[in-house]
Amino acid sequence: MILLVLCIFVISLSIGIILIAKSNNLRAYTVFAVALFHFGLSIYLLSSHVLDIDALSKLILITLSILYLGITFHGIAYFSRCQFTNNNKIVTFSLIIFIVFATLMIIANDLISMWIFLETASLACTPLIYYNENKASIEATWKYLFLCSIGIVLALIGMLFISYSAIIVGASDTSLSFSNILLNDKTFNQTWLKISFVFMFIGFATKTGLFPLHSWKADAYSVEPGIFGALMAGGVTSISWLALMRLIQIMNAAGESTLVHSVLIFFGIISILFASISMFNQLDIKKILAYSSIEHMGIIALGLGVGGIGIFGALFHIFNNALLKGGIFIAVGNIRRAYGQKTTEFIRGAIHKIPISGTLFLVAFLAIIGTPPFGSFFSLFAIIQGSIAHSLIISLLFLLGLMLVFMGMGKTIFNASKGIPQTIETGYKDTIGMYLSPLAFLCIVLMMGLSMPDIFKKLLMDAVLVLEANL
Amino acid sequence: MNASTINTILLLVVLINMFIMGSNRIITAIKAVALQGIILALLAFFSEEFTTKGTILFIIIVSIKGFIIPLLLIHATKFANINQEMKPLIGYMPTMFIDALSVFLSFFISQKLPLLPSHQETIIVPVFFATLMSGMILIIARQKAITQVIGYLMMENGVYILSSMLTGSVTFLAEIGVLLDVLAGVFIMGIMLNHISTTFEKGDVGKLTSLRE
Amino acid sequence: MFDIVHIVLTLLLFLVLSILNMGIIIKVKAFFGGRCGAPVLQKMYDLIKLIQKSIKLSTTTSWIFFAGPLLALIVPFFAFFFLPFASIPPIISFEGDFLLFVYLFGLLRFFTTSSALDTSSSFEGMGTARELTFSFLIEPILFVCLIILAKGTSSLTLFGFFGYHILDAWQDYSTIFGIVVVCFLVILLVENSRIPFDDPATHLELTMIHEAMVLDHSGPLLAAILLGGAMKFTVYAVLIVDLVIPFKTGILFYDTLIAIAGVLGVGVIVGIIESVMARLQLISIKKVLLGTLIVSLFGIILITR
Numbered sequence: 010m011i012l013l014v015l016c017i018f019v020i021s022l023s024i025g026i027i028l029i030a031k032s033n034n035l036r037a038y039t040v041f042a043v044a045l046f047h048f049g050l051s052i053y054l055l056s057s058h059v060l061d062i063d064a065l066s067k068l069i070l071i072t073l074s075i076l077y078l079g080i081t082f083h084g085i086a087y088f089s090r091c092q093f094t095n096n097n098k099i100v101t102f103s104l105i106i107f108i109v110f111a112t113l114m115i116i117a118n119d120l121i122s123m124w125i126f127l128e129t130a131s132l133a134c135t136p137l138i139y140y141n142e143n144k145a146s147i148e149a150t151w152k153y154l155f156l157c158s159i160g161i162v163l164a165l166i167g168m169l170f171i172s173y174s175a176i177i178v179g180a181s182d183t184s185l186s187f188s189n190i191l192l193n194d195k196t197f198n199q200t201w202l203k204i205s206f207v208f209m210f211i212g213f214a215t216k217t218g219l220f221p222l223h224s225w226k227a228d229a230y231s232v233e234p235g236i237f238g239a240l241m242a243g244g245v246t247s248i249s250w251l252a253l254m255r256l257i258q259i260m261n262a263a264g265e266s267t268l269v270h271s272v273l274i275f276f277g278i279i280s281i282l283f284a285s286i287s288m289f290n291q292l293d294i295k296k297i298l299a300y301s302s303i304e305h306m307g308i309i310a311l312g313l314g315v316g317g318i319g320i321f322g323a324l325f326h327i328f329n330n331a332l333l334k335g336g337i338f339i340a341v342g343n344i345r346r347a348y349g350q351k352t353t354e355f356i357r358g359a360i361h362k363i364p365i366s367g368t369l370f371l372v373a374f375l376a377i378i379g380t381p382p383f384g385s386f387f388s389l390f391a392i393i394q395g396s397i398a399h400s401l402i403i404s405l406l407f408l409l410g411l412m413l414v415f416m417g418m419g420k421t422i423f424n425a426s427k428g429i430p431q432t433i434e435t436g437y438k439d440t441i442g443m444y445l446s447p448l449a450f451l452c453i454v455l456m457m458g459l460s461m462p463d464i465f466k467k468l469l470m471d472a473v474l475v476l477e478a479n480l
Numbered sequence: 481m482n483a484s485t486i487n488t489i490l491l492l493v494v495l496i497n498m499f500i501m502g503s504n505r506i507i508t509a510i511k512a513v514a515l516q517g518i519i520l521a522l523l524a525f526f527s528e529e530f531t532t533k534g535t536i537l538f539i540i541i542v543s544i545k546g547f548i549i550p551l552l553l554i555h556a557t558k559f560a561n562i563n564q565e566m567k568p569l570i571g572y573m574p575t576m577f578i579d580a581l582s583v584f585l586s587f588f589i590s591q592k593l594p595l596l597p598s599h600q601e602t603i604i605v606p607v608f609f610a611t612l613m614s615g616m617i618l619i620i621a622r623q624k625a626i627t628q629v630i631g632y633l634m635m636e637n638g639v640y641i642l643s644s645m646l647t648g649s650v651t652f653l654a655e656i657g658v659l660l661d662v663l664a665g666v667f668i669m670g671i672m673l674n675h676i677s678t679t680f681e682k683g684d685v686g687k688l689t690s691l692r693e
Numbered sequence: 694m695f696d697i698v699h700i701v702l703t704l705l706l707f708l709v710l711s712i713l714n715m716g717i718i719i720k721v722k723a724f725f726g727g728r729c730g731a732p733v734l735q736k737m738y739d740l741i742k743l744i745q746k747s748i749k750l751s752t753t754t755s756w757i758f759f760a761g762p763l764l765a766l767i768v769p770f771f772a773f774f775f776l777p778f779a780s781i782p783p784i785i786s787f788e789g790d791f792l793l794f795v796y797l798f799g800l801l802r803f804f805t806t807s808s809a810l811d812t813s814s815s816f817e818g819m820g821t822a823r824e825l826t827f828s829f830l831i832e833p834i835l836f837v838c839l840i841i842l843a844k845g846t847s848s849l850t851l852f853g854f855f856g857y858h859i860l861d862a863w864q865d866y867s868t869i870f871g872i873v874v875v876c877f878l879v880i881l882l883v884e885n886s887r888i889p890f891d892d893p894a895t896h897l898e899l900t901m902i903h904e905a906m907v908l909d910h911s912g913p914l915l916a917a918i919l920l921g922g923a924m925k926f927t928v929y930a931v932l933i934v935d936l937v938i939p940f941k942t943g944i945l946f947y948d949t950l951i952a953i954a955g956v957l958g959v960g961v962i963v964g965i966i967e968s969v970m971a972r973l974q975l976i977s978i979k980k981v982l983l984g985t986l987i988v989s990l991f992g993i994i995l996i997t998r
Contacts, residue, residue: 132665155628158665159619162635166612169642176646177596198594488868491991498987502980573983580987587994603995 012050012059019046020109027101036101037081037088044081047108048074054116055468062116064471065324069251070115071468072328075453076243076335077108079446080236083339086442087236090346099136100237106133107240111248120168120185120255127252128161131216131245137237138229149228156215156225164212164252170205171259174198187255191262202263209256210272216249217306220280227287230299231351235342238295242302242338243331250309250327254476257313261478273314274403280307281410288417292352294341297421298334301377304414305330311407312392313476319395321473326388329376329454333385336450337373340366343444344425347437353421358430365439369447371426376454378415384457483601489523490607493641494583497614497634501579502572505564506626510553513633517545520637524644545637549666553629562626570621578621582613604645611638629669636662700784707773710953711923712736714930714960721964736923743916751909753813761808762914765921768801772928775851779952780941786852791839794851795832798884798925802828805918809906816898820905823975827890827902830982831883837989838873838880842936844996845870855935863939872992874936879985881929881963885922888967890978930959 026039051074054060055067062070081104088097107130114126132154139150172185174197211222218226230238260269284304291297309330312323343366344359345351359367379389389411396404457465496516500509525538556562568575586609599605615635619628716733723730732738750758774784775794806825809817843849845866846858863870883890886903895901898908907918934955941948973981 128665151625154665154669155632158632158669159635161665162632162639165639166642169639169646172646177594200594204593484868487995488871491868491872491995494991495984495988498984502984572980576980576983576987580983580990583987583991584994587998591998603998 012053016050019043020105023105024102027098027105033088033097034085036097037085040101040104041081041085043105043108044074044078047112048078050074050112060116061118063475064468065251065254065475066115068324068328068468068472069247070112072247072331073108073111073115073244076240076247076331076450079332079335079450080239080339083236083239083443083446086440087234087342090437090443100140103133103136104240106130107244111244114248115251118187120171120187120190123252123255124161124164124168127213127216127248128157128164130248131157134237134241134245137240138233140234140237141232143232145228146232149225149232152225153229156222160212160215160222162212163208163215167205167207167209167212170201170208171197174201174205177201187258190259197263199263199265202260202265203268206256206260206265206268206272210253213249213252213256214276217246217253218303219276219306219310220283220303223280223283223303226303227296227299230302230338231293231295235295235338235340235345238298238342239335239338242298242334246302246306246334247327247331254313257476258478261476270314270316273310274399275314277307277309277311277314278403278406278410280304280310281407281414285410285413285417288414288421291417291421292354294344294353294356294421294425295338295351297418298337298341301414301418302330302334304410305334305377307410308389308392308407311403312388312395315392315395315399315403316477317395317398318391319399320476321469322388322391322393322395324469324472324476325384325457326392329383329385329388329457332450332454333373333377336447336454337370337377339447340370340373340444343437343439344370347435349435353424355431356425357428359426362430363437363439365444366447367426369444369451371422373447373451374418374422376451378418379411382455382458383451384454384461387458486523486527486602486604489519490603490641492519493607493637494610497611498576498579500618500630500634501576501614501621504566504568504572506557506562506566506624506630507554507564509566509627509630510550510557513630513637514546514550516634516637517640518542520640520644521545524640527644541640544662545633545640549633552666553626557626562624566627567623568621569623575617575621578617579610579614582617583610586610586613599645604641608638608641608645611635611641614638625669629666632669633666699781703778703781703784704770704773706949706953707770707778707924707927710956711920711927712740714927714957715923717957717960718964718967721961722968725965725968736919740916740920743919744913746912748912748914751812751814754811754909757804757811758808758909759914761805762910762917762921764801764804766917766924768797769921769924769928772797773924773931776928776931777852777855777935778931779948780943780945781949782856783852786850788849791843791849791851791854795835795839798835799832801921801925805906809909812909814909816901816905816908819899820901820903820908823902824906827883827978827982830979830986831880834876834982834986834989835880837986837993838876841869841873841989841992841996844993855939859936859939866996869992869996870936872988874933876985876989876992877929877933877936878962879982881926881933881959882966883982884929885926887963889970889973889981892972926960927956930956933959 020043023039023043027036030036030039051070054062055071084104110126110130110133114123114130117123117126135150135154138153139146168185171190175190177198178196215222230242233241257266257269257273260266281304284300284307287300288297291300305326309323309326312319312326341351343363344356347359347363347366348356350356359370361367376383376385379386393404393407396407456462493516496512496519500512503509503512521538521541524541525534528534557564570578583606587603587606589609590606593605595605612635615631615633615638618631618634622628622631713733715736716731719735720730720733772794775786775790777783802824806821809821839854842854842862845862846854846856848854848856848858881887886893891902891904892900893904895904898905901908907915910918931952934952938951938955942951
């Protein structure tokens, strides 16, 4: 109870400061303070049993919290540096709204409230894409907003269908709380449940950006500032994956896991292949990252679909992907600012021009494609193992996709980081505030690879158990 | 209310779908969607017993679907000086025809689905599918941003039909939340429309092509 | 069985009603326009005047040119044979006669359009094209409506549709039969080229639809077409009245009186529609007709589920 009051106090105080404050800096500090509070709150929720949340929620909560902390820390430097842009009242407000509703969504124990909070959180991201207020950003925002809204409607329909499938078999309790749905196993009408799965899968997959529903992603990520790209590629996708994993749980409990697995594998593979092909000859480094994000969504879907050790890999990969995408988007934001451009026609030799951000960019790329010491290597390896155990064809397609990604993505990124920089003077210099967060993110992922803390390992294992229950 | 009356009202809803498919003025389409929303709210209100909660919900829904959103959109149209023409990508007649096909398809689907006995005698499930599909067809078949919003509202009306089927299992608070989310979505869309039409001319999504994969 | 007097009397009544109806429409329109209007029997005087005139023929015409007006006279009579009027049973009735009913008008349309094309006038070609476009949309509506009636009353004859079961069917399928009535009204308006769809009084050939087809007919031929049109109107009016007034008193005299009042009532309604509505755009006519077709198909779905 005290906790609740404290949270409400912090939220209202921060919103109040953001609305009243006159300087961009003060708002940025406020958001960072909220992030610190959120981090503390997450640690407290993880260690205690105040709220009865399962390991899946805990995993996503800690991922989001670390990512948000890093991003808002970067935000302090970012907003103070970018005085030329308009004031950040709306975006900082959106950042607060986002974290509030994302957290509520993670701890929600009811399908419909989870949906409401997820949609509010994703709607809160709209102003972030529109931050630069030019033609391209309007277009990207409209695409995002519209596809998300369609996704909202479809997911809602799916939930109502679940409710109907419980009513039709004459279940006594038809509320949509998880405990009820998961307890009521096998008392659903299977036809309606399958239809509802299709609707909800499409609805939530719109936000993760799996292949046929990806079209907003490349635009949104390429027009918004790197810092917000980091939040969306790391944060929004992670909470959407939580929603999808809840769906998988429900279907497992109802004994329909075969359908779920084949759907996940199918969408996973086509997302990977589509993304790997789209990367070739892509000059825009932010778009490259957007396609990489689509690819990694595909990898996670594949991992969850093949089962076995793949589930462990997928869960671990959600964590790695969030932090790595967060790091690389911030690094790319720095590079973009140093050059004033975002295509490799202009960006050359980033390592020489801005040594630290450039190096971080390159290292983060290596981590993303799964170079050994990083945690992402182990998660990818687990998923490959799982897919080999599942079927040879799928694992071959998967490896082919990974190879194409390395080639396509590597070409652009090496082009950007190596070579002799053109003499474009934008007055940008790396400061500690600008590169500390990506560095921290990379260090965490590296640490996860070198020696995973037992407590985190236990969390992952518990989460795997949650997903494998009723299988 | 007996099944025949409900069917008559739902028939009206399908006719409004058809009318929107054929209408070539934006304001007419907005008004038609608003009318559809009000009709559906009335249907839900009169098909249950009278409760305070239901009345409050009814008033909220009618004011949002029937007045706030349409007025917002009409204001956006006038403020941003959007041309009244619909700009069809697919002509009016083919759109109506496709819509008719979708109606038949939805009847076909609904016959295959297991339904509650009370839903079998009314046409509530097929009308839900038909309205949903009509919204999608409108989104695909028209070019302007505002017509996409109208299509979205039609889909929303479809969802409302579905949720009125399930009264009791969805709580009051949840319904309010759903409504608020929708309102927020449409509200942001309205603001965006203004920005689109000031940046581009006449709110035309067809002009949103500078970003390609 | 029917004695010949009975048949002749019925047909005479039909003829009188046709001529009266045209006059009534003109009267109603005049009333709405604040005028006194032509006498109710003006149509008859026109016909008599036309019959006295001679026929002017184009050199390109053949016997087809005469077939159109001839069938325009015969077909409505023949179609009326299948319809019950008040409590008078139809003169001919057999299983599936409603198909013949639909295709009788198809035959008429074929010959009217052929005789229009026979003149090789460009205006008539245009009118034919429009007329055929509309009838292409109208014919399925009529068909679908009759199928709905067949399903609703579970019989296969027109007499069965409007005979003894119609009252029960109305109670079971009131919504669907409501749709059918609306569809019938639309069919009546389109087939007889009344105002929201076509303007029989228009002066410009480019805006004509049905009128453009009969530009070259003169004298008795034109009289035949006009009389045929009036009778066609009455056939459809009888169809609507049969459906809308399902109950019977059992006394022949009263039933006949009610039916006559009904048919003239349809005339009044059409007059009112013509007075309060403007003619639709050509493009929106197609939309309305397609909409009506879809609605009627919707009726079929409703009745078969």
